[in-house]
Amino acid sequence: MSHIKIILLTALLVISITTHAQAKKLIIGTTLHPYYSFVSNIVQDRAIVQSLIGDGFNPHNYRPQPEDIKRVMDLDVLVVNGIGHDEFAMEILEAAQMKGKIPVIYANKEVSLIPVAGNMDDLRIVNPHTFISVTTSIQQIYTITKALAEIDPDNADFYKKNGRKYVRKLRKLKAKYMQRIADLPDVEFRCATIHGGYDYLLQDFGLQVTAVIEPNHGLKPTANQLAKTIRKIKDLNVDVIFTEMHFPDKYVDTIHEETGIRIRHLSHLTGGSYTPEDFERGIEANMKALTDALIEALKIKDGK
The missing domain is CATH 3.40.50.1980 (Nitrogenase molybdenum iron protein domain)
Structure with missing residues (x-):
């Protein structure tokens, strides 16, 4: 191979590597701590995971802050609980005029919901705390994985592999405590x-x-x-x-x-x-x- 061909091939390789490195990663927003964990384990280093609100805030009584509006405008996709635990996310999307402009993944889309049990006032209220359970969290992980694979097809196989691996890990964790009382x-x-x-x-x-x-x-x-x-x-x-x-x-x-x-x-x-x-x-x-x-x-x- 001639010296010139080697130089050309090397240049093309460098350009290819640089282009790949500079490819824009998805910025995925999450509303609650469990969803940050779920998404982080699914995407690993192939996307950027960002919490919609800062540490230390109570999501139940949270009121959108000016910095939240700027933060949501940088997102490519948002993962939400969507059944009563993170209404502030919709308020932020509205305030930023981003509603309908970025995909929103509703983690509980496929979860079988139950009412809050034993409520003092005997009210039938849907329980939005589906993330305080391995079983319902696993269903949400599958839903999130599927949606992200559709949004980012170049990394679809990577996301699905990681999602399955994370689910196996959680199942083993649950089995450990089921065994304690078996x-x-x-x-x-x-x-x-x-x-x-x-x-x-x-x-x-x-x-x-x-x-x-x-x-x-x-x-x-x-x-x-x-x-x-x-x-x-x-x-x-x-x-x-x-x-x-x-x-x-x-x-x-x-x-x-x-x-x-x-x-x-x-x-x-x-x-x-x-x-x-x-x-x-x-x-x-x-x-x-x-x-x-x-x-x-x-x-x-x-x-x-």
Whole structure:
């Protein structure tokens, strides 16, 4: 091969590599911490994952900030819960005049939704906390993966491979905690929750919530509601109360003092910093707390 041909081939190779390196990556916005983890594990280094709102904000009462509008204008696609947990995202899209201009992936499109169980006011409200469960999270991961593969066909196979790998990892994690209680005899386990977001998690383990203490999400119970809940918990012979980690201690302490029922903590999975590992850590901590409570309840019922 002549010297000139070698130079030309080398130049073409350099141009090809440079062009590929400079190819624009998708910028994918996410509204909640679990979705940041899901998308990060699916796309890895082939796209940029960006949270729509900053660390430390409560998505339930979040009000759009000026910087959010600028942030959403840079996105190529947005992943949302879409069933009551991130309405602020639609407000931001409207304010930025971006509604209809970027694809929105509704993670819960294929999820079988359930109402909030045991609500104090007996209201039938769809539970949007589908990300506090391995089973429903897996369905969302598949939905997100499929949509991203259609939006970014050049990386479709890569996304699908990563999605399957991540799902396998989560299934193994769930199996670990299912195994902890696999040999337990059938017992009637009654629990109350401070937060109305744990129905999908308990459903994973074949359990149901007996009562929800928080009257409506983000609202603290009135003295009358608290008294009503304490009476209900006593009447229903609740074994354990699962409290949200950031719920005011005075309400939890009052309930514990009046009922004598054990208190255990669960996480809402929508706080702290955004990381690819955040969901795995949070959901594992929740599954451990739940299985610990089941094992402890059985020992108490057996008089051990």
